[in-house]
Amino acid sequence: ISEQFYLELNKNLDAFLLPYDSNSPSRAFLLFCVGVAAFLAFTQNNLTGPYVSVPSFPFVFMRGKESNGMEKWNVWARNHFMSTTGSDLRGKFSLLQYIVYAKMLFTKVKNIFLEGKVDSFTGLRSTSLWLSRLVLLQQRLSEEHTSALYESLQVLMAETLNHFGKVENIESYWSTWLREGESSSLVSMVHLESGIIENIYGRVDQSRKYFDTAEEASGLQFSVTGVLGVRTLDQVDALAQRVLFANTVTPICVIGSRRSCELQSSASKLGEDNLGLGSDEIHKASNVLMVPKLLENKKDAGNGDNGAQNGEDTSISLLAIQQAVILSRCLIIEKKARDDEMQRWDMAPFIEAVDAQELSYFIIQCFCNILRIRWESSRNRTKERALLMMDKLVQSIYESFPRAAQRIPCSFGVYFPTIPALRKEYGELLVRCGMIGDALKIFEDLELWDNLIHCYCLLEKKAVAIELIKARLCELPNDPRLWCSLGDVTNNDAYYEKALEVSNNRSARAKRSLARSAYNRGDYETSKTFWESAMALNSLFPDGWFALGAAALKARDMEKALEGFQRAVQLDPDNGEAWNNLACVHMIKKRNKEAFISFTEALKFRYVIFPPSTSFYTEIHC
Known part of the structure; x- marks a missing residue:
């Protein structure tokens, strides 16, 4: 239902902007203003405060139905974010529909000007700036850094810097509307x-x-x-x-x-x-x-x-x-x-x-x-x-x-930090101070199941955590986060597979968990396959490429191992273990010069490396 609703909304937005005539810029500007309002409403409740009780849905005709299945709409919104980023949300956020709506409006306005279907694109140059702020906030909602969002931010910030990166550009754009010195600010x-x-x-x-x-x-x-x-x-x-x-x-x-x-x-x-x-x-x-x-x-x-x-x-x-x-x-x-x-x-x-x-x-x-x-x-x-x-x-x-x-x-x-991230940090500080009971209330309210499980394990009450997650699953059976958390606490791969099912195969966390499980039981080929699939969803996950390289090395797939360790050192040049393993792969492939360079880098960060034979060094220097 949610997916169909937004598809219809997209068609209605196109109909609102058609035909492209002299009134199109005014209509586009109206959509832009609505998008800014929706984005700032989300920002207020999830970043700056003060928290205000507003309708969960940004459309008047839907507000009478809020009490009837609104939680399902929020689950859809969370899954929508996960489908685009491959990452879970960092806690429980309110007004998720507002940011989905705002992003749709900003994207629509930006596209019609870029396509040249209306004149005076300079009239809404700040669209790229607002869209970059929204995408950055979306990244901050996510548990992990994602390559898809980073690529979008690179494009948007390049456009923004082109428009507003110099004082003369700003002064020529806003002209007499500026106060003294505001262009520099x-x-x-x-x-x-x-x-x-x-x-x-x-x-x-x-x-x-x-x-x-x-x-x-x-x-x-x-x-x-x-x-x-x-x-x-x-x-x-x-x-x-x-x-x-x-x-x-x-x-x-x-x-x-x-x-x-x-x-x-x-x-x-x-x-x-x-x-x-x-x-x-x-x-x-x-x-x-x-x-x-x-x-x-x-x-x-x-x-x-x-x-x-x-x-x-x-x-x-x-x-x-x-x-x-x-x-x-x-x-x-x-x-x-x-x-x-x-x-x-x-x-x-x-x-x-x-x-x-x-x-x-x-x-x-x-x-x-x-x-x-x-x-x-x-x-x-x-x-x-x-x-x-x-x-x-x-x-x-x-x-x-x-x-x-x-x-x-x-x-x-x-x-x-966002408000949920701030409260999570508060909960972690409480745990370090020994106030686990107070931290439990925060983590449960934010639906941070992994932190909750950790606290119950500290209290030696793991069974309570399992029952709590199962109770939530009765209410939200299509939440992949809950299935992954249940899999973590029970060490049961079936729950990770269920998370993949309810997420339409878009849960990178579930794939990574299955990859680790396969590696631990010695099924290196399966582990490599899951790691490849997980990194395709989110190529910026820390240590993901290293784990892929390790699984491929065990599976004797040297090309994939080489790719994994190369990507690992590109993302983290200080990873001495990745340099060491990369050197080992080069040795196996008889690439002595590359192996020597990799070992040299590894020695900068690790004093103990894979012990090659003396003949290996002799062969390199000859």
């Missing part, structure tokens, strides 16, 4: 969004280039240096603290942005109250200061010549776009640096620089806080404070203030 925002996309998919170098361009366009320059100061209440001797110094090289703050400053100010005040950052409870949870206290005068600091070392004020007032640029550096550090305590300390100056700002947009404050929570939750001295901050942060999303209009600015320029 828009260029910076577009490059921030492009950098976030590349960062999500692990293309760190390209992401850094976009962030550098965003920094330049925002009129911001900054550097990290050392300043004497103390970080705890009981610290006596001042030590060097890493501090970020920012400077605006263009008077971007004079940007006739009175409305922007008013919005930023009100959102900041409301956001600070809701987040509870100024509460004594937060500050007393640890003797570690939120921001290091720097020495105030030259006498205390010593005789250094640098003003920074002499305790001068290190903070200046920054615009929201500049704060977003600063926080974007944390994304680079997360991807580039090793995941350890030092990584969080590298991010600290950027987090503290934004924390020190008197005015910030609500969403920027939230992003800054989640970065701080991840940092402080990794340290025993601040873990309790991190838990309190996370609790306040989750509560603030559901508060009625700030309003949606005060939360949406810059929400696409920072990588703040």
